Amino acid sequence: MRFVLSAFLFFLYCALSFSQIVTVVDNEDSKPISDVAVVNELAVKFTYTNRQGKADISSFENEPAVCFQHFTYERVCLSFEEIRKAGFQIRLDKKIFAFEEFVVSANRWEQNRNEVPNKISIVTRQETQLQNPQTTADLLGISDEIFIQKSQLGGGSPMIRGFATNRILIVVDGVRMNNAIYREGNIQNVISLDPALLESTEIIFGPGASVYGSDAIGGVMDFHTKNALFSTGKKIYIKADAYSRYSSANSEKTFHLDINLGGKRTAFFSGISWSDYGDLKMGSNNNESYLRKEYVQRIIGIDSVFLNRDPRVQKFSGYRQLNLLSKFRYRISDNIDLLLSCHYSGLSDVPRYDRLIQYKSGKLRYAQWYYGPQIWAMNSLQLNFSGKNKLYDKAKLIAAYQNYSESRHDRSLGNISLNEQFEKVNIISVNADFDKSFKKEDQLLFYGFEYVRNDITSEAQTRNILTGSKVPAGSRYPNGSNIYSTFALYSGYKNNLSDAVTIITGLRYNYTGLSSTIADNSFYNFPFTVFSIKNSALTGSAGLVVRLKNSLQLNLNAATGFRAPNLDDAGKIFDSAPGVVVVPNPGLKPEYAYNIDLGISKSFGEIFHLEITGFHTWLINAMIRHDFMFNGQTMITYNNQPSKVEAVTNAGSARAYGAHISFQSKVTGHILVKSSLNITEGKEEDGSPLRHAAPVFGAVHIMAEYTKFMADIYSNFNGARRFSRMPPSETEKPYLYATDNNGNPWSPGWFTLNIKLSYTISDRYIINGGIENILDNRYRPYSSGIAAPGRNFIISARIII
Numbered sequence: 001m002r003f004v005l006s007a008f009l010f011f012l013y014c015a016l017s018f019s020q021i022v023t024v025v026d027n028e029d030s031k032p033i034s035d036v037a038v039v040n041e042l043a044v045k046f047t048y049t050n051r052q053g054k055a056d057i058s059s060f061e062n063e064p065a066v067c068f069q070h071f072t073y074e075r076v077c078l079s080f081e082e083i084r085k086a087g088f089q090i091r092l093d094k095k096i097f098a099f100e101e102f103v104v105s106a107n108r109w110e111q112n113r114n115e116v117p118n119k120i121s122i123v124t125r126q127e128t129q130l131q132n133p134q135t136t137a138d139l140l141g142i143s144d145e146i147f148i149q150k151s152q153l154g155g156g157s158p159m160i161r162g163f164a165t166n167r168i169l170i171v172v173d174g175v176r177m178n179n180a181i182y183r184e185g186n187i188q189n190v191i192s193l194d195p196a197l198l199e200s201t202e203i204i205f206g207p208g209a210s211v212y213g214s215d216a217i218g219g220v221m222d223f224h225t226k227n228a229l230f231s232t233g234k235k236i237y238i239k240a241d242a243y244s245r246y247s248s249a250n251s252e253k254t255f256h257l258d259i260n261l262g263g264k265r266t267a268f269f270s271g272i273s274w275s276d277y278g279d280l281k282m283g284s285n286n287n288e289s290y291l292r293k294e295y296v297q298r299i300i301g302i303d304s305v306f307l308n309r310d311p312r313v314q315k316f317s318g319y320r321q322l323n324l325l326s327k328f329r330y331r332i333s334d335n336i337d338l339l340l341s342c343h344y345s346g347l348s349d350v351p352r353y354d355r356l357i358q359y360k361s362g363k364l365r366y367a368q369w370y371y372g373p374q375i376w377a378m379n380s381l382q383l384n385f386s387g388k389n390k391l392y393d394k395a396k397l398i399a400a401y402q403n404y405s406e407s408r409h410d411r412s413l414g415n416i417s418l419n420e421q422f423e424k425v426n427i428i429s430v431n432a433d434f435d436k437s438f439k440k441e442d443q444l445l446f447y448g449f450e451y452v453r454n455d456i457t458s459e460a461q462t463r464n465i466l467t468g469s470k471v472p473a474g475s476r477y478p479n480g481s482n483i484y485s486t487f488a489l490y491s492g493y494k495n496n497l498s499d500a501v502t503i504i505t506g507l508r509y510n511y512t513g514l515s516s517t518i519a520d521n522s523f524y525n526f527p528f529t530v531f532s533i534k535n536s537a538l539t540g541s542a543g544l545v546v547r548l549k550n551s552l553q554l555n556l557n558a559a560t561g562f563r564a565p566n567l568d569d570a571g572k573i574f575d576s577a578p579g580v581v582v583v584p585n586p587g588l589k590p591e592y593a594y595n596i597d598l599g600i601s602k603s604f605g606e607i608f609h610l611e612i613t614g615f616h617t618w619l620i621n622a623m624i625r626h627d628f629m630f631n632g633q634t635m636i637t638y639n640n641q642p643s644k645v646e647a648v649t650n651a652g653s654a655r656a657y658g659a660h661i662s663f664q665s666k667v668t669g670h671i672l673v674k675s676s677l678n679i680t681e682g683k684e685e686d687g688s689p690l691r692h693a694a695p696v697f698g699a700v701h702i703m704a705e706y707t708k709f710m711a712d713i714y715s716n717f718n719g720a721r722r723f724s725r726m727p728p729s730e731t732e733k734p735y736l737y738a739t740d741n742n743g744n745p746w747s748p749g750w751f752t753l754n755i756k757l758s759y760t761i762s763d764r765y766i767i768n769g770g771i772e773n774i775l776d777n778r779y780r781p782y783s784s785g786i787a788a789p790g791r792n793f794i795i796s797a798r799i800i801i
Helices: 002-018 080-085 125-131 136-141
Strands: 021-026 037-040 046-048 054-056 066-070 073-078 089-092 120-124 147-149 157-160 168-172 198-205 219-225 237-247 252-262 266-277 294-299 302-307 319-333 336-347 366-371 375-386 394-412 417-438 443-464 470-472 482-496 501-517 530-548 552-563 574-577 580-582 591-604 608-620 623-627 635-638 641-650 653-666 671-684 697-706 709-718 750-760 765-772 792-800
Touching (some): 046 054, 066 089, 073 080, 073 089, 120 125, 125 198, 125 709, 125 750, 125 765, 136 147, 136 157, 136 198
Parallel strands (some): 021 089, 168 219, 580 641
Antiparallel strands (some): 037 066, 066 073, 120 198, 147 157, 237 252, 252 266, 266 319, 319 336, 336 375, 366 394, 375 394, 394 417, 417 443, 482 501, 530 552, 574 580, 591 608, 608 653, 623 641, 653 671, 671 697, 697 709, 709 750, 750 765
């Protein structure tokens, strides 16, 4: 018996020695905290606490320090011996509001934010859950630092520092989403991402070309989706999150479910979201010109115009959307991690609302104008390596395949011919990123390469809606072979010269090639059937961070950017506005950007934080749409209509400049006030305003949190854009704007008053609600084709298992 007892105690001692379970609890109420990240100092080894607040930290025993971090709690770093003396129980103090984030991905690798010279804004999962955005475009808007333009309800085109569309870069889980048909006009691709499946979003302002490559001129939107999590104990880690949401302004009905199953070495995550958006209802006060007074509907084979019984309802603006995400993760060893990710996004037909409100000769011009289903799918295989060697401390390899398709369909009033254009893009890419630290982690070298190839097909037809017969038509892009490829090498270096000074430099070589073939030249009779463009560029950046006494920090960053002409720039033909047609320009050259940022931030303890950033960006050989001559003519007939010829050309130069000012102030331990103001100005070489320089905008928030209750009372505001400061491309679209006293189009200023609420019934049940645009103002954001929602009631119920 004594032998049995001794053996039992021996095995119990071994079990405790080799399986050290730590419990993380709230210091105030001693309740366990789930999803706490447990990481070593290099952030190459990590795990998460489960629902009981427990995590196995046996593998951290030889680490100098173990850090426990969670967005809503103060970060704690302890040695393993200190954790042992604490009885393997960690108590965290809750942060009512966070002034800073500890790590960001400005250089593809996580690092301390106070060592990064770039201005960065972060939207966390917690903010997303409180604000309840319908789409990822709306999610970007809640940052209060990105202006969102919408041509239709199923859209959202971000504007960052005077740039948009193909001058800003979208990155999803380390893979660039931009493709060869990203256009100079407004794009809607960001809504392919599901906000419910995002863990965090980071917006890097200014050129990021030295790390992210072409297109990263205005900024980079770096999206991180939810990951598959391993179990931290012997039991399988199971977590499920489900919610439903209803919004009154467009009768939105959204349903979401995701589940995580995690073992010690394998983990699986899967999520699904389904949304049904009805016709959007605008506000009731101001700007009667935005009302939808009549609409077209086909009855008994005849296009008929009907009076809208409720002109506030923007008829034929609704759509549906499905998003899927699955991840399989396998821990090959303590130092090697494999991740397979499968993304899918599918939109139904999306009415192009701004075209449905156009008039011609006193009548509505179109009976139909809609985007066909927008489909985006991405499969990626990622290998993560950690463990120091001569070449790297950490390495990441990503191979990805994307399939993207879109289409356009339009039919004039009374016409039985439906014009249809179809585009498909297949993208393969390979990324490799490495980092290596030196001299007690004060110096860091990061480097890598990227290869991307786009294969594009473009077709068009005219379909008789009565007989179904089809005849070929002129495609949006060359109808033969279209290949757009890029290759790049990059490196960067960070040096903490002292506790107060950090420098970061970067260098990137880019090669870009575009080749296109026109298989059938009978539609437009171009003077060429084959064209190719090859470009290369060397871009770089240099940044300085100075951390002075009394929590004062100065940031200085200089960077160059580069954007090579893609297929949409060089080879497109389409009607940008009534009587205006854009034609290909095979002589297009690349554009370059030179940017300087200067930022200052100051914290007064935990009470007040102020941040001011100024920037100036110069574009050389800027690709901007201008008047053009085609075959020696300034006017051609397009779609049976005389049209002025335009093309994307190297207009010479352009510049954008402005400032961002924000502050946060803790009024009490439970109440915080924060505000932000964004000022952007932009001019082309001829002095005309830059199209994507948004009017001044910002927000003011009063936020409160008490144990289970959170509230955010806030106002969004937007300045006016007078006719004298309107870009020529916007004055050509007067149907989108209000009319001033002289009969000229202009964009009036506006503001909204809003409230968002969250109540945690228990660890498993959360209720969210809110009212947007409480005053029911009627407004249309600058350059948008659809009026914003009127008074909007939102209710959401969430279950976490």
